[in-house]
Amino acid sequence: MAWRDGKASRRKLLLFMASIIMGIAAVVSIQSFGDNLKKNISEQSKSLMGADFIVDSRNPPNERVEGILDSLGGPDAKEINFPSMAAFPKSGTSKLVQVRGIEGGFPFYGVLETVPVSAANNYQQEGAALVDATVMLQYNLQPGDSIKVGEVTFPIAGSLRSIPGSSGLFSSIAPPVVIPYRFIQETGLIQKGSRLDYEFYFVQPDANLEKLEKYLDPLLDAEGADLDTHTSTSANLGRRYGNFGKFLNLVAFIALLLGCIGIASAINIYIKEKLRSVAVLKCIGATKRQTFLIYLLQIGALGLIGGIIGTIVGLILQQVFPIFLGDLLPVDVQISLAPKAIAMGLLLGLFMSILFALYPLMSTLYVSPLQALRVQEVDRSRSKRGLALVSLGILGFLFLFSYWLLKDWRYSVSFVAGILITFVILAGLSALAMKTIKKYFPTSWNFTARHSLLNLFRPQNQTLTLVLAIGIGTFLISTLYFTKDFLLAKTAMGTDPNSPNMILLDIQTEQKEAVANTILRDGYPVLTNIPIITMRVNSIQGKGVNDIRKDTTSTINSWILNHEFRVTYRDSLxxxxxxxxxxxxxKVTSKEKIPISISDNFARDAKVGVGDELTFNVQGVIMNTVVANIRTVDWGRMQLNFSIVFPLGILEEAPQFTVLTTRVADENASASLQKELVKEFPNVSILDIRQILVVIENLLNKISWIINFMAFFSILTGIIVLLGAVRTSKYQRIRESVLLRTIGAKSKQILKIVALEYLYLGILGGLSGILLSLISSQLLAMFVFESPFTPSLFPFLVLFPGITVLVLLIGLGNSIGVIKSPPLEVLRKEGR
Known part of the structure; x- marks a missing residue:
């Protein structure tokens, strides 16, 4: 019976199934890609690092660290890396690069991919450099040309396509340049304040990495060094990209929820049309259980088939992710079948379709056989109890599924609460609009306009469902654009003449005046002159950092204990x-308990407040300080910010280097000034903030693409719900059309009525989503990013009219057949 009845209604049911397909495809594509990414990171963990484990330090290894290195058998390769300016004599240009001085056979896993291939093996013997392939193209360089790093000019052995240990994002700002380790000192770039990383690579495939991390890592931490194994690195990477995947999974899950809401609404209408058939079945002896199971089997089959198709579509869709996210991914992702994602897609399709269709299906239980003869109100007393139980089941499922994704009950509760609030607000806006139209109904409008408004209240209307579906999709996309805009606004330099767009780092004290004069001579201002001193925390509240590390009950963050802080001094905020x-x-004159200012994040992680005491090791000199104040710092601003600030009168004579900032007119002026500075001061590193902003914008654009992709599923689901609603209520619309024609309405008038109805629905759904996104974006800007919020025009000028027109076209396209249906079709159905 379920098969026969479903076969007769297959067109309606296929559209219901499409809602499930879209939601399942969204969830499976993200879940499967996430599983593949984690698998590839795990499999390629050694290739990512280039060794089994690394010991790294910001300072030359002391005697204790040297002893630990020797106890491990000595490193198989070593490296010093740092950011610096590099000059290209052929073009007379310069660029900030990441210099990597390597000695030994690194990488031991993975590939040092170069063109020509022989350059990877010969560059150390030849005393040559490997230059990032993108830089080679950008500056029209060829093997055999030269690059100047500090005081040394190297021939270019080849272009560098990939090397373990390089971050794709950071490489966009400072691309890698590899030179032989033995030339590092000759470059003259190892100076006071230089930001150096010393790395020692070990190849010990049989080593017990867990024991090394457990016993050696604390010893190295105490000496300002660190131990990283390929397993811990891959785990950290997996968590980092996994968090982004969890967010996308939740966005995809919302698309699935919309599909389920569409199913619940459509099944509600579908079952109402079947109530008389149910009554007839009961007249000839069918039980409640039998009639209920007939339609439950139909919905279950729909969910299962929808799950299968949606899973297949999701597995196909994941193939495009590596194409768009290539630069953001740490590995080359090889796509394979993900059993967990496939099983989840199949089960979600079956389970969610049944869960969300249960309440409409329950109405079949309360149908009296008398309804075969006359219309009778259904007793809703017990169905209300059923609604409560089904609602609890849905909420429980939402919580458990989100907990499975997030692994944190607080986040899961927040997610479920957020969904409920969003849906309640959208439903409230829809109900408010309806109530307002009823209260202030435009009785003076013409018949066509009035009737199109009344259609929003007609029996079997889909107003609430469509507002939810279209509104959620619009909300997601609009919030994305609003958020991206104020994130970029935080990093934008603006037109303020006092806002720097170039930062000069690593200026030695004896160079400060000469560098400043060079900038002034070229007609540019020196906007800030910032002295920087390096130091480490020695004790907190009288307790030494080594003792704190050994204290298993301590809640002080480890970065406070291990970090080498760059500190400045000044007299104002x-x-x-x-x-x-x-x-x-x-300003102070006494060096007894020096009053310092700390940032709020330092205070939080160090567990200190105003009046607490700290001591610092300033390059061998111990300084006693007391926290005088705590500052809130906007780290998102494109300027130098500090965790610790000393007053004037203390650090002026300490070993230090300087950072200068200036503002140049355009890219050509920037290139000209950089060329001159690199020629005269090769140790000075220059950050052109324009280039950083381009990288940030590209990153946000790539992330926004994938979020847009997920939000598109919500919009598409809303469209399918709309199609289903039109198809499901087709007979009702045919009947209305015939009645309107009977009282003299023309087809043109009926078409206008339909067009206006869908125009109202598109406006109401799109406007609800944009208004909700305005509120959420304002709250994000105010409380999370603490940034002024200026709404983007894209949602208003493109998204809102686009969605409105789309809803209008779909509504009209599916209603043409209704308008053209002959009156006899209704008369035949009435006579049955």
Missing amino acids: IASEKLESGEWVS
Whole structure:
């Protein structure tokens, strides 16, 4: 019976199934790609690192670290890397690069991919350099040309396509240049304040990496060094990309929820049309259980088939992710079947379709045989109890599924609460609009306009469902654009003449005046002159950092204990800072308990407040300090910010280097100034903020593409719900069309009525989503990013009219057949 009845209604049911397909495809594509990414990271963990484990340090290894290295058998390769300017004599240009001085056979796993291939093996013996392939293209360089790093000019052995240990994102700002380790000192770039990384590579495939991390890592941490194994690195990478995957899974899951809401609404209408058939079945002896199972089997079959098709579509869709996200991914992802994602897609299709269709299906239980003869109100007393139980089941499922994705019950509760609030607000906006139209109904409008408004209230209307479906999709895309805009606004330099767009780093004290004069001579201002001193935390509240490391009950963050802080001194706050507590101290003369200012994140992670005592090791000199105030720092601003600020009168004579900032007119002026500075001061590193902003914008655009992709599923699901609604209520519309024609309406008038109805629905759904996204984006800007919010025009000028027109076209396209249906079709159905 389920097969026969379903076969007769297959067109309606196929559209219901399409809602499930879209949602399942969205979830499976993200889940499967995430599983493949984790698998590839795990399989390629050694290739990512190039060794089994690494010992790294920001300082030359001391005697204790040297002893640990020797106890491990000595490193198989070593490296010093740092950012620096490199000059290209052929073109007279320069660029910030990541210099990597390597000695030994690194990489031991993975490939040092170069063109020509022989360059990877010969560059150390030949004393040549490997230059990033993108830089080679950008500056029209060929093997045999030269590159100047500091005081040494190297022939270019070949272009570097890939090397383990290089971050794709950071490489966009400072591309890698590999030179032989023995030339590092000759470059003259190893100076006071230089930001150096010393790395020692070990190849010990049989080593117990867990024991090494457990016993050696704390010892190295105490000496300012660190131990990284390929397994821990891959786990950290997996978690980092896994978090982004979880977010996308939730966005995809929302698309699935919309499909399920569409199914619930459509099944509700479908079952209402079947109630008389159910009554007839009961007249000839069918039980409640039998009639219920007939339609439950139909929905279950739909869910299963939808799950199968959706899973197949999702597995196909994941193939495009590596194409768009290539630069953001740490490995080359090889796509394969992900059993967990496939099983999840199949089960979700079956389970969610049944779960969301249960309440409409329950109405079959309360149909009286008398309904075969006359219309009778169904007793809703017990169905209300059923609604409560089904609602609890749905909420429980949402919580459990989100918990499975997020692994944190607090986030899961927040997600479910967020969904409920969003849906309630959209439903409230829809109900408010309906109530307002009823209260202030435009009785003076012409018949066509009035009747199109009344259609929003007609029996079997889909107003609420469509507002939810279209509104959620619009909400997701609009919030994305609003958020991306104020994130870019935080990093934008603006037109303020006092806003720097070039930062000069690693300027030695004896060079400071000469560098400043060069900038002034070229007609550019020196906007800031920032002294920087390096130091480490020695003790907190009288307890040494080594003792804190050994204290298993300590809640102080490890970065506070291990980090080498770059600290400045000045007499006032800057634009990115706000005093949170305590009093600002501008200048002191006594070195007894020096009053310092700390950032709020430092205070939180170090577990200190105003009045607490800290000691710092300033290059061998111990300084006793007391926290005078705590600052809130806007780290998102494109300027130098500091966790620790000393007052004037203390650090002026300490070994230091300087950072200068300036503002140049355009890219040509920037290139000209960089060329001159690199020629005279090869140790000075230059950050052109314009280039960083381009990288940030490209990153946000790539992330926005994938989120748009997920939001598109929500919009598409809404469209399918719309198609289903039109198809399901087709007979009702045919009947209305015939009645309108009977009282003299023309086909043109009926078409206008339909067009206006769908225009209202498109406006209502799109406007609801945009208004909700405005509220959420304002809250994000105010409380999360603490940034002024200026709405993007894209959602208003493109998204809103686009969605409205789309809803209108789909509604009209599916209603043409209704309008052209002959009156006899209705008369025949009435006579049955």
